[in-house]
Structures are given as structure tokens and as C-alpha cells.
Amino acid sequence: MGRQPCCDKVGLKKGPWTVEEDKKLINFILTNGQCCWRALPKLSGLLRCGKSCRLRWINYLRPDLKRGLLSENEEQMIIDLHAQLGNRWSKIASHLPGRTDNEIKNHWNTHIKKKLRKMGIDHMTHKPLSEQEGAQQQAQGTKKSLVSRDEKNRNQGQEDQQTRKEEDQQHQLGKHLDKNNTPISTDDGFCIDDIPLLNPHEIFVDISSAHHHTSDGNANINISNSTSPSSSSSPTSSCISSLPGDEFSKFLDEMEIVDLKWLSSDDSSGVTLITKTESSITMLIR
DNA sequence: AAGTAGCCCAACCGCAATTTA
């Protein structure tokens, strides 16, 4: 007996999520917690299958996600863990807080594989390619049809071109590398590569250290512009609220949200949301 | 400026593992 398909209903939406859908999903999970993915779409009014909701939350909306480029440290961890665990992306992701299995898998397929090959290391066995040649020649005969599209695209020459391109991109992005081409890290382990790519008008907030609660239950937040991380944190704009679920929903509806970004969470119940309109930036702590 | 090629990543799909009745 086969299993019921996840999305058995005609009319369920597929493809990219809209801000409206994100709001509905966030609101529902904040109010009800993560449970019953199967029932969630119906209860929240989303025309998506539960699986799709789960994926959207896990990979994109979760408040504890660390977005932006992976640091050299994280990359090395992924390589080490892959050597031990193989393609068990969720296990690997569990060792890298704020990173998703999907993100790591994508990064592996687009960057690390290439990098290892360039270093003469087989990305599956983590051994020097010269040791693999014999085995590869044998395997090629039987595995031709299993080659993925990405693999097909990676012909010689293209790789060299790509490497040059990546070097250019790094240069353009102003990556801070030391003389050994290693990203510069600060003493506390924070790496410059950790900083997500933000537009100049976007704001970076370190919630863990930047806010404190006042006697009336509200919170104060210091906001500093991401383009000048070392400058003293002069507030740009802030409006803090603490709302119950239904009011939170109303709040989201009333806001003209241009961009929605989760930055941090203090604990499982407290989440931080930053919204931005043409004229103001609003943060919410629950 | 327009067309093309290739990269990247969000999201989908199918299957496996786990839980529930």
C-alpha cells in the first residue's frame, strides 16, 4: 500500500513564497508553535502543503538562522564533518548553529566540491585524486547516466574560468583576507565573512547584547548601521512592542512590509523581527 | 544593446524513518 501524496489537493500553491504567505506562516507558528505540519496550512489559511510550510520555516523564516556567506571556519568544519558523515547534511548542519542542511548542501555542491577538486582531493573519499584514478576509470563505465547536471556543467576550463570569477567576486565584495588568503577573524571567533551582504540602508542589530528590558516590560535597543560596525551605536529608529498573537497578526497586516528579516532569538519563546518601510524601521520583541 | 551561457539557491519530489492508531 502506497503512501498518500503530501499535496493531494488540487489548487495548492507551489513556487516562491510571497510576503503575505510568510506573514501568515510566521504568525501561526509564533502563536501556536511548531506542530502538525500537515494541519498547519488549513489552520493558518495557507494554500500550501505542510511539507512546503515546514521547508519554508526551516530554511528561511526560522529566527535563529545565520544568513550570509559561510566563514572559512564553517567551511572547514563542513569538510571535516563530511569526511566523517558523508552526505548526511542534516547531521552536518546540526554542528553548525544557524545553518540549514539545504544551505550546506548547496554550498557543498557549488563551492566546496570545486575547491577540493582544485586541491586535487576527491570530494567523496577526501583522498588525493591520484589514488582515485584507477577506481574512477572503472566506475565511469557504469555510472555515466548518474552524472548530475551540475557535474555535467563542470567541464575543465569552465572550472578555471569559474575560479577566476570567484576571485574577482571576492575582490569586488571587499573580502578581508590576510596574506595567506584566510579571512580575518576577531578574537571571539567572529569572522568578517559572517556578515551577511546587506545594502547600505539595511541595519545590523546584535540583539543578544543590544537590548535590555525596562520595568514596564518593553525593551530598549541600540541599533547601529552595518556599514560602520566599529562606530558607536547611535539609534537610527526603533519602536518596540510586546504583543499577543492576535495583535501580532494585526500588526503584521497593518505594516507595509518592504523587507522581512529574522536576526536573532534569545530563547525559544522570544523572537526578534525587523520590518522596514520607506520611512522607518520597526523591531518587535516577544 | 541584445543574446547566450553558466551560476546559485529556493523549492520541489520521492523515499526512508518514525510515530500513531
Added chain:
DNA sequence: CTAAATTGCGGTTGGGCTACT
């Protein structure tokens, strides 16, 4: 114990974006 339901995982794809010609 078994079948059905649900959740989680890994492979793959599609389309937007950018660089190149």
C-alpha cells in the same frame, strides 16, 4: 503486530541573476 499517517532527509530542478560575447 501492522498499516497508515506524518515528519525528515537528500537529490534534483527551475528560474532569476550576472558575466561574457
